[in-house]
Amino acid sequence: MTTTAPAAPTLARGRTAQVRLQRFGAFLTGMIMPNLPAFLAWGLITALFISVGWLPNGVLGGFGNADLPGAWQGAATQLVVAEDGTTFRQYLGLVGPMVTFLLPLLIANAGGRMVHGERGGVVATIATLGIIVGSTVPMFLGAMLMGPLAAWVMKKVDALWDGRIRPGFEMLVNMFSAAIVGGALSVGAFFGIAPLVTQISGWLGDLVGWLADNHLLPLMSVIVEPAKVLFLNNAIGNGVLVPLGAQQVVTDGKSLLYLVEANPGPGLGILLAYTLLGVGVARSTAPGAIVVQFFGGIHEVYFPFVLMKPALIVAAIAGGATGVATNAVFGSGLVGPASPGSIFAVYAQTARDSYLGVTLSVLLSAVVSFLVAAVILRATRARDLAAGSSGDLAAAVAQTEANKGRSSAALSALVASDGAEEPATGDAVAGPVRLVVFACDAGMGSSVMGAAVLRDKLRKAGVEGVEVVNKAVANLDDGADLVISQRELTHRARLQAPTTRHVSVDNFMNSPVYDEVVAEVVAAQAARPGAS
Template identity: 40%
Template structure:
């Protein structure tokens, strides 16, 4: 249940967070130019309404539709949400956009799935455009007559509920739910999914709203971190607190203090007490902000304050910090020397859950493997590192007879049936976005990595525990001899041995230039190889690097080709040395057979040492080609 709530909350916030810049722009226009603003300007103040009523809901709907149905879903969401906006003219339809955007994305996604493989040739563009137009129109009508009025009723109920809390002086008690929810990474969902829509309605009437102050106040977290800085008995925790204070208070990244609470859950009473006192103070003084504070830094918080109450806004932050500090301090003193490192790992795991990902980053943890049928190795371009990694791991698990398919692809195009995705750490976020259903194994390099060894050990345990069918390992493509000759991807002219050691970029550019000289790519591909290296290292382990271009550079590849550069003294790739620098330009899967041969040669340590330092052109050609 908790995970479901987290995923729902994260999905709500994921529609808003990419559009925070638009909220900030609208907030500044409101704070500066309305009648009670810092620089009142009647003409510029007219920007407020269209941005609030049209721009923000449409942006949210586009993002929600895109999350479900890609770019087509985004366009559908924007069209349909206009119906919601017009159907509920009395209220800003941010919440309506959060409903209509994903709904529209779902509709077009299902249509695209139904039409997959069934479109008549030559009618693709016509069908794609008319489907968005027709379904968008229909959903806009539904939005006008149903969703818009319904969401208006929801807002009336929520607004009434808030008013009841205010009338009975109970609003400060909301902090009892807000602070624990924040630690569960529901902070953005609460702030932008619930409080902001209500706050917008209140601000439209009164020029400000206390709803903007409930979650975003940086005072409670500041007091907690100050208590750890002053009284923690764990040196690492104590030393980390000042940096966390800066990031939290000035950067507005509240997540930075969540591990400090998870380290000692009882300490959460400090931020709760601090926020209760601040909300009570703001309620008594009739305080409010003119727009949402995003992110929740003191800079954003104060910039959204009306000029007539800036001192009150600042005092509320100080009250929250002081109370949180006073309540948290004795708890921190009694806590002993609990490790912040363990709490940070727990926080990382919770954040992964809050993103709605079934993916796991393996670092020695026990992971169920019973249902794994397909493992996908993913890199940026899907042509080099992932191909070698997949080949090596495929060969490694083949004797286990688990019936698992191992393949490779670009990190942005992981197939929907992937059960496990293996990628480098820096590509984790893209992998999760591409395949949210899959488990994630994050690694340093594709040939030698402890996380891969851990994952293999788990598969080996599964093999020992059950009798499995013969492997459904993806077969290497069969290529006729005459086709091989016609499409030779490795030529003797593309092998250079005994080269003097150079720096990494020079080696990569030399490999790229040789690919160009042999007609495999044009000159633009060289820079793409350097860009790829700057993004993610192409060092594979075992003294081998395979530089290649980014996924955006595929149009610069003329035909598949590989060049092999041997540096007996090595080329520094970060902390490792590469003795074989293998440049790749790939079209489709034509280069994969040679990569398979390269991987096979790595299994023979004696041969590998010869290839890296002493082999001549003929030996390398015979081994790889």
């Protein structure tokens, strides 16, 4: 007993650290995800109208000389000094203003709203403009920093006189306080924060350049692929890769950083290996997961397959690194983030000169991850068939926890009986269910799929009056009757909605828990007075 007692604090600290990283990633995602349509629009406009795009247009792309005869004089222009000292007027276009002003301000507004509602969003936008005009690079990182910070400052200022304003003066105080705080923070950001964030952005860009110069870019997959499986990828993807990718698009017209995380190839290869060499439920489920993962872009569906055999993380890393290396060799990349990570979204954002490289990066990453996964599955297939998948799964979970050095709720749950749910939080007695919320990290990926599956099951069972929606974990409240989340995220979901009943699943795509929920709802409705 003395040998196991010291491990408890380590396990708790490990879980706490993981939850904190997930929260941080979810916060960054909350600023990026709602604005992804704007990123995609910018990417499409860039792909079409820049000088090397599909439909080059100097007015829209921002490279046309406005002094040329017949130029359209209604468009906004800027004064440009050429290398020989001559000056001319050039169209601003859409590409530059969108990446310089629109996208950072949208990010700042979203971050401010998350901290202090609409008021925080307005102040965050005002303050972030100071960073934008005070720097020479797109201020995505600055917006992620200044937006929430400005809203937090406004929140603290509002708390100083909360409940102390004389009736009739509330609007006056609220308007002028927000204007003064926003203006002051904008000036402070211009002189103080903009140079700092510009320097940090430069360092990160230099790091990426150093990795590229030394042919080490594939090493990023060593971090990104395991982070995806542990739901820690948002802090890396939305916090680092998307902003750096946008900066590279401004200078180079494309970036391979957008495909480091979004490449659907590694997941496709692993699922194909399970389809051919898997055992039991995993083998029968894999083909359907391929459609959802590769075409739908919901990468979360292959995570449980990796967790079942943690050695398969090697296949994911090898596939991801192959994709990065292929794009580096061919000089290929995307003009905007591919979200969700569907092959359709990838091609929609592919630069005009990059289709061969991007296609090969997805294909080769799938081939490499399949080959590595096939070797691993083939080596254990006889043992799986002889001993049964449940026994082998228990051994795999024990080995994984030994490798990680801490317990994992997600892995431990895999050895439980299928469909087992965690104890409910709050009132565990089954009551009327009118609102079911599916919660995932971003609220726009796997939870959408899970909600659709349960909605279909309720419809086929003839159940009416039950609303099924999806949300981000960070946006949960106690208004729902039931919250369904993946086991890895249930702890955070409980913190957001402590009095709501919670149910955990291992896979949003196919879980026996859904049938239990449907049966419970049917029974509850049948037991109501007046039910036929």
